[in-house]
Amino acid sequence: MHTIITQLIGQTPVMSIPVPNRNSTLVLKIExxxxxxSMKDRMARSMVLAALQDGxxxxxxxxxxxxxxNTGTGLALAALEFGLRFIAxxxxxxxxxxxxxxRALGAEIRYVEGDFREDEVAVVERQRLAAQLGAQLPGALFMNQSDNPANPEGYAGYVEELLAQLPDGIDAFVGCxxxxxxMTGISQRLKRHDPAIRTIAVEPAGSIVFGKPGHPYYQSGTGTPAGDEVGKVLDYSCIDEGVQVTDMQAFETARYIARRRGLLVGGSTGGAIYKALEFIALGKLSGTVVTTVADGGEKYLGTIFDDEWMAKRSLFDPSIAAQLDGWLIEKAQAA
Structure with a gap:
């Protein structure tokens, strides 16, 4: 019997989506x-534990x-477990x-100041303020997830679970x-298990992780916006290919998965699913292809699952649902 909420982290289920006519299956790990x-519960606790252990x-x-x-929610849970104060x-x-x-979990919320566009992520200012608070407040520590080696280490359990859940093997992993x-923590361990596993990293169009020009995007909690630095935890050597997905592709896919499969996923997960299916359709991936339901669509009911919000930002593209149907609905074999 568990007595602490963080003991419920992990042992998340998997769900498969067959891809007909391609001899492939997309496996979703429901983080x-x-x-x-979200999946960030794993790394949040890992970072707190490492910081407590090394003083x-x-x-x-x-x-x-x-x-x-998502990281903030995971840290709020870890703060409760270890009797710490948490400022997000x-x-x-x-x-x-x-x-x-x-806030419901007891976190204190500090908003950055400044005039930012709605589709502009203020990561640089967030990092600056967090580092300042960490330096100024007595007994405080700025976790700095982007550069914290305990971040990728937090995904060891994810890979152990996945290998046990898919004993017939994994052919590819597609992650945000x-x-x-x-991406680093999972890919490194999968490659150690089997170097032949293909790893595909997905960033929003507008993110600078793989050297493309930066511009604003609506996808939340993924990518690195222009002006920010790519995290030191990212190990490019364990990634076979880096690709971009548009807000339209990501959000329309999340809505499609909800309506066709009854599974509410977040926008970044929609993007990873879209690219995984596209790569399978193009013959660039085959067999058992894994991606992560990084978080749930329940957190985005007022945004990407809201028709008015989507329409106001010109994010609808009906052709994407038709494309997904083409990839996922079995075609009759010609006589």
């Missing part, structure tokens, strides 16, 4: 089933982190329900890349 609602964070101390919400530094880009969730922690 939204973690207690904080950078003292009992009763304060955690400070810049977050768009956020901007206007964070989903309102994520901020409400952090933001700080690079999950």
């Amino acid at each position: 939204k089933n973690n207690p904080g609602g 950078r964070l003292a009992p009763g101390g304060t955690i400070v982190e810049s977050s768009s919400g 530094v956020v901007d206007h880009h964070a989903a309102p329900d994520k901020i409400r969730m952090m 890349v933001g700080t690079g922690g999950s």
Whole structure:
């Protein structure tokens, strides 16, 4: 019997989506089933534990982190477990329900100041304020997930579970890349298990992780916006290919998966699913292809699942649902 909420982190289920006429299966690892609602619960606890063990964070101390919400929720849970104070530094880009969730769990919320466009992620200012608070407050530590080696280390359990759940083997992994922690932690371990596993990292169009020009985007909690630096935790050597997905492709796919499969996934997960299916359709991936339901669509009911919000930002593209149907609905074999 579990007595602490963080003991429920991990052992998340998998769900398969057959891809007809391609001899492939897309396997989704449902990380939204973690207690904080995302895969970030794993790395958040890993970072706090490492900081307590090496003395950078003292009992009763304060955690400070810049977050768009999921890491912050995971840190709020870890703070409760270890009796710590937690300050989340956020901007206007964070989903309102994520901020409400952090606050409900006892986190203190600090908004960055400044005039930012709605589709502009204020990561640089968030990082600056979080680092300042970490330096100024007694007993405080800025977690700095982008450069924290305990971030990728937090995904060891994810890979162990996946290998046990898919004993017949994994042919490819398609994941989102933001700080690079999950992509690095998962890809390194999968490659160690079997170097032939293909790893594809997906960033939003407008992100600068793979050297493309930066521009604003609506996808939350993924990518690195122009003006920010790619996280030191990102290991490019374990990634076979880096690709970009548009907001339209990501959001229309999330809506499609909800309506066709009954599974609510977040926008960045929609993007990873879109690219995974596209690569399968193009013959660039085959066999068992894994991607992560990084978080749930429940956090985006007022945004990407809201018709008015989507229409106001010109994010609808009906051709994407038709494209997904073409990839996922079995075609009759010609006589």
